[in-house]
Structure formats: C-alpha cells, structure tokens
C-alpha cells in the first residue's frame with residue numbers, strides 16, 4: 021500500500037508591513053494623511069522620533085552598516101515631498117509619480133540598493149494632493165496625448181497601501197483624467213482595499229513574477245508567488261487592466277523548465293476565460309559594478325551570479341554602464357519566454373524585452 025502523502029500545512033499569509041521604528045517630519049502632521057498615519061503609529065505602540073527632514077535620518081540604530089541597513093528596511097519615515105518635478109520613467113511610462121521611496125522587501129538584485137544609496141529607509145509622502153496637482157500639470161502639457169505615470173519606480177506602493185491608502189486615491193484621481201493613466205508593479209498581495217476603487221480602466225496593475233528558483237533565492241520579505249497570483253486574479257476580476265513583469269530574468273541551471281513552469285502556472289491560475297488586454301514586460305538581469313559591490317556587502321551569501329567575465333557590457337547614457345547577458349544568452353531567454361507566453365496567452369502583448 022502506498023504511503024499516504026503527508027498534507028502540507030498551508031503557509032501563513034505574508035503579513036502587512038509594520039515598521040519597527042518611525043520618523044516623523046513635523047510638517048507632515050499638518051496634512052490629514054500625515055496626522056492619520058501618525059495616530060496609527062501611536063495607537064500601535066511603534067516607537068517614533070521626530071526628524072527635521074526625511075532626507076536626513078542620521079541616527080538609525082545598529083552597530084554595523086549591515087545592521088543599520090536591516091533596521092532601515094523596517095523604518096518608516098512620514099514626510100512631505102518637496103520636489104514636485106517628476107523623473108522620466110522609460111520604457112514603461114512617461115513619468116515616475118513619487119508617492120513613496122524605499123521598500124521593506126529584501127530582493128538581492130533590487131536597483132534601489134544603489135539608487136537610494138545610504139537612505140534605504142521607507143519614506144511615504146503625505147502631501148498627495150500636491151503630487152496629484154503636479155501630475156495634472158504634466159497631463160495638460162501633453163494633451164491630447166496620453167501621459168502614463170509609474171508609481172513603483174522608487175518603492176513597492178502596494179506593500180505600503182495598508183498604511184497610506186495613497187494608491188486608492190491616486191487610482192480614483194486618474195479615473196477622472198481623460199488623458200492620464202496610472203501604472204504600478206508589485207511583489208505584494210495587499211490589494212483588497214483597491215478592489216472597489218473607481219478606476220475607469222485608467223490604472224494598469226502589474227505583478228512582478230518569477231520562477232520558483234528566483235523567488236526562493238532572491239526575493240525574501242515579499243509576498244509568495246501563490247499570493248501574488250491570487251491577488252492578480254482579484255485585480256482582473258475587479259476589471260483593472262492587468263499585466264505581469266518578469267524581472268529579473270535570470271540564467272541558472274534549469275532556467276528553461278523554471279520559466280516554462282512559471283508561465284504554465286500563470287495560465288492555470290488566471291480566470292478560465294482569460295484576461296483581456298494582458299501585457300507582459302520582460303527584463304533580463306543586469307547590474308553595475310557599484311551594485312555588485314553593494315549587493316555582496318549586504319547579502320554576502322547570495323547566489324546571484326554577477327561575474328563580469330560572463331556578461332556583456334552595455335554603455336549607459338548617464339555614466340556607468342551595465343552588465344547584461346551576452347547576445348546569445350539574451351536571445352535564448354527572449355525566445356523561450358516569448359514562445360511560452362504566446363503558447364499559453366495567444367492574445368497577450370509583450371510590451372518590451374530589455
């Protein structure tokens with residue numbers, strides 16, 4: 021008689037982010053959102069300190085740089101966004117809309133490790149009305165062309181949504197903009213508060229997904245694959261335009277099977293009738309020399325392959341270039357992913373491979 025397969029306990033849901041330490045800019049408390057978040061901090065008994073500026077958090081606890089980094093990832097700063105000039109965000113959108121900076125996730129390859137440098141703490145901006153007014157100006161300047169705003173360039177805003185509620189407001193603001201569109205990408209599944217938001221089809225939500233191997237080895241402190249997919253199903257059912265970003269696409273032993281399984285798992289998990297207007301964005305793994313040295317310090321045991329001798333150097337427009345896969349490998353990754361995607365999702369669009 022066959023031995024009964026022991027039933028696996030269902031893993032616990034990935035918890036919502038609760039910071040261990042909070043810094044507050046006094047000016048932030050003059051905004052309703054700042055006052056509300058601060059009230060929640062006090063009610064929750066989270067230790068807090070006042071700070072003169074969200075750009076100058078100098079006294080983080082921790083003896084070593086690594087300890088401080090880990091604590092920073094669990095530190096929330098409630099601030100006011102003073103710079104209301106938006107950065108460009110090619111190729112996925114025209115502009116990055118700044119509602120938060122920093123992330124509690126620990127993805128080894130994350131580019132925020134270098135772009136945020138010594139400021140890896142999580143900042144949320146409470147002057148959302150001013151940020152939305154700035155967005156309105158950008159939209160008007162480009163009319164009648166559409167202007168797309170990416171809300172996840174410097175953070176993972178879904179992971180912060182239970183604290184800020186900013187995405188919901190932004191979604192409803194963009195629903196009323198004939199020429200404005202919002203998009204964001206996430207590795208978190210905390211989307212329930214967005215499901216009944218009035219979106220008017222103007223917000224595209226994308227989930228960042230990857231093979232089992234990549235998620236297991238390189239994406240600690242984010243929602244599990246199954247949670248992201250369940251959330252994607254809810255987003256599709258709520259009528260939002262939906263997409264997936266597969267990034268970073270990594271070459272490892274068994275990558276063909278890993279990525280084939282990923283696409284098959286997506287197809288199994290989505291509504292049987294399919295998702296209209298589904299998009300994919302494909303980004304191969306790349307790193308700079310600076311990123312490599314930061315990652316090796318922060319995640320000294322990472323299995324992330326960053327051997328510059330195995331890579332192709334791609335010149336950067338603004339200074340430091342990046343190491344990508346050599347053309348032959350990049351081509352193989354692109355072809356395999358493309359074939360798998362169109363085999364399972366014949367109506368989908370691949371926006372880009374980079």
Ligand code: SF4
Pocket residue numbers: 123124125126127130131132174175176207242
């Ligand atoms: S979830 Fe996204 S923003 Fe956060 S650490 Fe991972 S890659 Fe970076």
